[in-house]
Amino acid sequence: MQLHTRVWVVAVALSSPVRITLIYLVVGGLWISLSDRFVALLVADPASITWLQTVKGWGYILLTGLLLFVLVRRDFERIKDAQHSLEQSYDATLKGWARALDLRDRSTEQHTARVADLAIELAREMGLGEPDLTYIHRGALLHDIGKMGIPDGILLKPGPLDAAEWAVMRQHPRYAHELLTPIEYLRPVIDIPYCHHEKWDGSGYPRGLRGEEIPLSARIFAVADVWDALTSSRPYRSAWTPERAIEYLRAQSGQHFDPIVVAAFERWNVRRPTSPEDRSAVADPPLSGG
């Protein structure tokens, strides 16, 4: 291995603070020893030497300042790139979990991805920005992750659940809370998985929270979740028309849903483009979100 290659390998292997300090010391040392010789070659009288030394001092400050700026900025860019790819890995993992749940319960396939996108649209309509939008998207992807703890015999039961089975099913927000709490980067997104079945009038579960006791992200998600459930076809029923689904949201405003979120949904719904699914939907009996 050639000398300059070895030097480069050692420089890359060093930690950033050590590397930047070493580069600074080398450049500083070279500047001092070479610039003094250069000054001695240029002038001989004391007044000119003093003047050139002052210029040299300012030159040193400018050069090392520029050097530090370039080195530190390059390291920040590298850290930002690493953080970005780490976040992409996080999101890919979350989508994988959501997809695994969809594969287990085929009746709600694609529901998770659709409702996550819709929750983001609704949150934007309500004026939320980053990082709340990222937290809402991640929370929506994981909203039913607690169903991983529900036995197949209940989760996949073709007919209606009895009281005992519902009691088990209603544990899924608590399972989500237990699953996600130990994962530090997912703590800001727990509100939706834990609180998406709470209702504005306090009749929801698992804690019976009421009104603004329910985190805003969960109130937004609840509207998006039920809208998607109503306007999507399921094996046991056809999709509702958007008009009928909107009527249902209005009727449940102040009961199941936060009235402010329903109003925001109606504003968003007026502007949204009509999809082919809307035109093929029919007016059938309702079902709530998962």
Ligand SMILES: [Fe+2]
């Ligand atoms: Fe759920």
